[in-house]
Amino acid sequence: xxxxxxxxxxxxxxxxxxxxxxxxxxxxxxxxxxxxxxxxxxxxxxxxxxxxxxxxxxxxxxxxxxxxxxxxxxxxxxxxxxxxxxxxxxxxxxxxxxxxxxxxxxxxxxxxxxxxxxxxxxxxxxxxxxxxxxxxxxxxxxxxxxxxxxxxxxxxxxxxxxxxxxxxxxxxxxxxxxxxxxxxxxxxxxxxxxxxxxxxxxxxxxxxxxxxxxxxxxxxxxxxxxxxxxxxxxx
Amino acid sequence: xxxxxxxxxxxxxxxxxxxxxxxxxxxxxxxxxxxxxxxxxxxxxxxxxxxxxxxxxxxxxxxxxxxxxxxxxxxxxxxxxxxxxxxxxxxxxxxxxxxxxxxxxxxxxxxxxxxxxxxxxxxxxxxxxxxxxxxxxxxxxxxxxxxxxxxxxxxxxxxxxxxxxxxxxxxxxxxxxxxxxxxxxxxxxxxxxxxxxxxxxxxxxxxxxxxxxxxxxxxxxxxxxxxxxxxxxxx
DNA sequence: CAGTGGTCTAGACCACACT
DNA sequence: GTGTGGTCTAGACCACTGA
Numbered sequence: 001x002x003x004x005x006x007x008x009x010x011x012x013x014x015x016x017x018x019x020x021x022x023x024x025x026x027x028x029x030x031x032x033x034x035x036x037x038x039x040x041x042x043x044x045x046x047x048x049x050x051x052x053x054x055x056x057x058x059x060x061x062x063x064x065x066x067x068x069x070x071x072x073x074x075x076x077x078x079x080x081x082x083x084x085x086x087x088x089x090x091x092x093x094x095x096x097x098x099x100x101x102x103x104x105x106x107x108x109x110x111x112x113x114x115x116x117x118x119x120x121x122x123x124x125x126x127x128x129x130x131x132x133x134x135x136x137x138x139x140x141x142x143x144x145x146x147x148x149x150x151x152x153x154x155x156x157x158x159x160x161x162x163x164x165x166x167x168x169x170x171x172x173x174x175x176x177x178x179x180x181x182x183x184x185x186x187x188x189x190x191x192x193x194x195x196x197x198x199x200x201x202x203x204x205x206x207x208x209x210x211x212x213x214x215x216x217x218x219x220x221x222x223x224x225x226x227x228x229x230x231x232x233x234x235x
Numbered sequence: 236x237x238x239x240x241x242x243x244x245x246x247x248x249x250x251x252x253x254x255x256x257x258x259x260x261x262x263x264x265x266x267x268x269x270x271x272x273x274x275x276x277x278x279x280x281x282x283x284x285x286x287x288x289x290x291x292x293x294x295x296x297x298x299x300x301x302x303x304x305x306x307x308x309x310x311x312x313x314x315x316x317x318x319x320x321x322x323x324x325x326x327x328x329x330x331x332x333x334x335x336x337x338x339x340x341x342x343x344x345x346x347x348x349x350x351x352x353x354x355x356x357x358x359x360x361x362x363x364x365x366x367x368x369x370x371x372x373x374x375x376x377x378x379x380x381x382x383x384x385x386x387x388x389x390x391x392x393x394x395x396x397x398x399x400x401x402x403x404x405x406x407x408x409x410x411x412x413x414x415x416x417x418x419x420x421x422x423x424x425x426x427x428x429x430x431x432x433x434x435x436x437x438x439x440x441x442x443x444x445x446x447x448x449x450x451x452x453x454x455x456x457x458x459x460x461x462x463x464x465x466x467x468x469x470x
Numbered sequence: 471c472a473g474t475g476g477t478c479t480a481g482a483c484c485a486c487a488c489t
Numbered sequence: 490g491t492g493t494g495g496t497c498t499a500g501a502c503c504a505c506t507g508a
Contacts, residue, residue: 005477019406019445031493042479047494064487064493072402073321077412078311086308167307171254177312177465181416181436181458199434199458201416210254223416223434230412240496266474277498282475298475299506 006041010049018069025071079228083163084130084138093132097161101127111143114206114216124152126162129191136192142217148209172207172214179203188220199223241276245284253304260306314463319365319373328367332396336362346378349441349451359387361397364426371427377452383444407442407449414438423455434458
């Protein structure tokens with residue numbers, strides 16, 4: 001396919017009309033039938049181009065009402081949140097992992113709420129430290145639901161990180177993420193080799209299964225040095 | 236369409252086989268032809284289901300090699316970064332905007348690098364404060380490239396925020412985002428009604444046009460109270 | 471080289487939502 | 490009611506890539 005596929009050429013063409021302002025937000029654009037005639041192709045081909053542009057948020061389509069240029073409102077931004085070890089190795093640094101703590105303990109209120117269990121329900125609690133070239137890179141504080149994932153109790157997590165083990169052994173179906181900034185203090189500061197009062201970037205994640213809540217985890221990163229990035233994204 | 240469209244039913248069916256572990260990561264699954272026979276539909280219908288699952292990162296497809304269950308590696312997480320005013324109004328709070336500063340000034344080194352211009356190139360510098368119910372919600376520090384967007388020089392930005400004006404008037408084609416944590420200090424702390432040393436969440440964005448760099452902007456949020464969230468996302 | 475996925479077509483039927 | 494988008498089909502050709 002030396003030349004672009006027709007539906008891709010049509011996408012580009014339509015996108016250019018939006019980008020150049022030929023078609024402005026809110027404008028009604030020609031129907032599929034009409035565009036198919038103009039481009040000299042089947043309606044299905046135009047349809048695919050239009051459908052993908054709508055999925056990307058460039059157009060809005062409604063039956064009978066036709067297709068309009070979307071009014072730019074919110075735009076979703078996709079961040080890659082890979083396994084820490086992959087992330088670290090991708091930078092060329094040596095990855096190293098340390099298990100700080102592993103216990104079955106009663107869920108504290110926040111984590112209980114997160115897993116939708118009663119406070120005090122026993123769960124598997126892990127604290128791990130991930131190093132890049134011997135420098136602390138990420139502190140992981142995780143609770144695993146032992147009702148949903150009973151087999152986790154028999155894993156010692158000394159060699160493989162909990163994240164890796166879960167990803168490879170316990171498929172999840174749903175996830176929720178949250179990001180905020182906080183200050184390093186006590187344990188967290190010491191583990192990350194920071195001073196009390198240094199900024200930390202906190203990423204929280206909860207995942208679910210068909211069976212129920214799987215895990216809730218908080219990742220702490222040194223705030224100034226660590227960045228979450230998107231790739232350079234063409235719209 | 237009371238019942239799910241066939242291609243959606245097929246997607247669900249295939250996804251279930253992955254989720255349940257019937258098909259494990261790395262497994263080769265039947266070809267389109269074969270699946271079409273099994274589901275009793277046209278190959279194109281199966282193709283669409285497979286293509287969408289591949290786009291979602293569940294499957295990996297290669298010509299001749301066939302379709303395999305993807306090995307879970309990095310997973311991209313989509314955050315919504317809407318216009319502040321929409322974000323604030325969505326919570327039911329009253330939105331209010333204040334222009335703190337507007338000047339044509341030479342680009343500082345960091346911003347110059349960001350816009351791919353020489354340090355000291357004149358650009359439009361804006362500092363704005365966004366309020367939710369009279370409480371400072373976000374501090375915006377923006378540089379607009381006046382070579383790419385000369386018409387911005389004639390806008391006073393007293394009424395409409397720069398973000399809104401740009402979104403509605405200057406279509407962008409590419410964007411890059413970065414998130415990190417920092418400490419409030421000086422101006423930033425005062426504007427956001429924080430104390431020096433409080434955590435702030437910083438979101439940086441750069442956008443481009445066909446014509447060149449459009450704008451680079453840094454959004455500061457009170458770190459403890461503000462969170463970037465994903466919706467509850469089913470995979 | 472051969473098999474797989476990628477795409478296109480022409481025609482068809484349908485659901486939905488405006489009028 | 491009626492026009493628009495949403496989907497399916499059957500068949501076809503092609504490009505890529507692994508064997």
